[in-house]
Amino acid sequence: MNPVLAFVIVMLVWTISDFVAKRTKSLLSSLFVASIIFLVGFLTDVFPEDLLASSSLLGLAGVVVGFIIVHLGTMISLDEFKAQWKTFVIGVATVVGIGVMLLVAGLLFGDRISGAAEDGYAQALDFVVAGTGALSGGTISVLIVQEAALGVGLTSIAVFPVLIAALQGLVGFPLTSILLRREATRLRGEFRAGNLAPVEVEESATATETSRLPAALRTTPGTLFVVGLVVLASLGINNLTDGILNTFVVALLFGIGLRTAGIFKPAMLSGIDAFGLMMLAIMILVFGPLATVQPADVGALALPLLLAFVFGVAGIAGASALVGRLLGYSVPMSVSIGLTSLFGFPGTMILSQEAAKAAGETPEEVAAIEHAILPKMIIAGFATVTITSVVVTSIIAGRIGTG
Structure with missing residues (x-):
């Protein structure tokens, strides 16, 4: 497809989605509208399968996603990061909740689920394992399941997590958007009552002075060069540890550490000329899997998919709400944290920002609300999608084909 035409079409879709989100005050999030x-x-x-790749944004996103995660790290202070241990616990509980509820679904509908498999001998437990890995995790979890399924000749089980990964944003985005709007509205009331501390709305000129970097490295290319070195270091650590220390987790920790040391300013990439395009590019990562969805695959696995989402979301809501309330979080915030397992970054960032802008009526209110929500959502995404789910999936994937 012509690259310029592809780029224009993608920008048109995002313009429409952004317009709808603003008109509905994020009741219909831009991510959900664009996904549809x-x-x-x-x-x-109507769209060719190579639309996103031809626009060049997909390739750009693969390069800059680490940059954005370092940037997010510089938006979280060390004290805030330490305070998010409760968020991590809720994230772990969410993954357990998904597994338990999918096991219940397997016990209740085992025969009908097994009958959906074209392989003829895939068992309900295979779908439970594959569904748990896909619903609670991202690309790595899906690959782990696929490798295990193909290793025992279960093609339908290998396809199943791919379909979940492609479609789960359609479930996670609207639910999370509604819940975060409720939480943002509650926080607005707390802010007006004086119970939520205001956050300084930094101007770019002021923020620049908080960095220890020399002036030559505070320009757009200088900033991208320095942050790029951090991303390369994160990649190196990932490779040295065979992925045990994930690139994006390391990048987030580097961002937090360099901000704490005063080397990076808060919100490191804000104000540079390339930031807007980088943000647009990483949003495209969300929609990439949709290009691979085949109607025949969805039809063949419709029942397992429906059960996975219904019971999976029930597990998310139950586990996260229970643990979150025990730890002092509101139910909407707790369940929003749990739902990050369905999409992860960049959805965690975009939905948080949309909710804050929809509820806040002044820049000060928006900043305070976003400051209260965003760190929780970012840490939650890494707790579920990047860390816990990969560990859990690695352990249970060996059960595929043994039921």
Whole structure:
């Protein structure tokens, strides 16, 4: 496809999605609207399968996502990071909740689920394992399940997590958007009552002075160069540890540490010329899997998919709400943290920002609300999608084909 035409189409979809989100005050999030447009477009062949790749944004996103995560790390102070241990616990409980509820679904509907497999001998437990890995994790978890399934000749089990990964944003985005709006509204009331501390709305000129970097490295290319070195270091650590220390987790920790040391300013990339395009590019990562969805695959695995989402979301809501309330979080915030397992970054960031902007009526209110929500959502995404789910999936994937 012509790259310029592809770029224009992607920008049109995002413009429409952003417009709808603003008109509905984020009741319909931009991510959800864009997901629907892209899904319908790909299923009906209105959009060619190579649309996103041809726009060059998908390739750019693969490069800059680490940069954005370092940037997010510089938005979280060390004290805030330490305070998020409760968020991590809720994230772990969420993954357990998903597994338990999918096991219940397997026990209740085992025969009908097994009958959906074209392989003829895939068992309900295989779907439970594959569904737990896909619903609670990202690409790495899906790959672990696929490798295990293909190793024992279960093609349908290998396809199953791919479909979940492609479609789970359609479930997670609207639910999380509604819950975060409720939480943002509650926080607005807390702010007006004086119970939520104001956050300084930094101007770019003021923020620049808080960095210890020399002036030559505070320009757009200088900033990208320095942050790029941090991303390369994160990649190196990932490779040295065979992925045990994930690139993006290390990048987030580097961002927090360098901000704490005063080397990086808070919100490191804010104010540079390239930031807006980088943000647009990483949003495209969300929609990439939709291009691979085939109607025949969805039809063949419709029942397992439906059960996975219904019971999976029930497990998320139950576990996160229970543990969150025990730790002092509100139910909407707790369940929002749990739902990050369905999409992870960058959805965690975009939905938090949209909720804050929808509820806040002044820049000060928006900043205070976002400051209260965003760190929790970012840490939650890493706790569920990047860390816990990979560990859990690695342990249970060996059960595929043994039921």
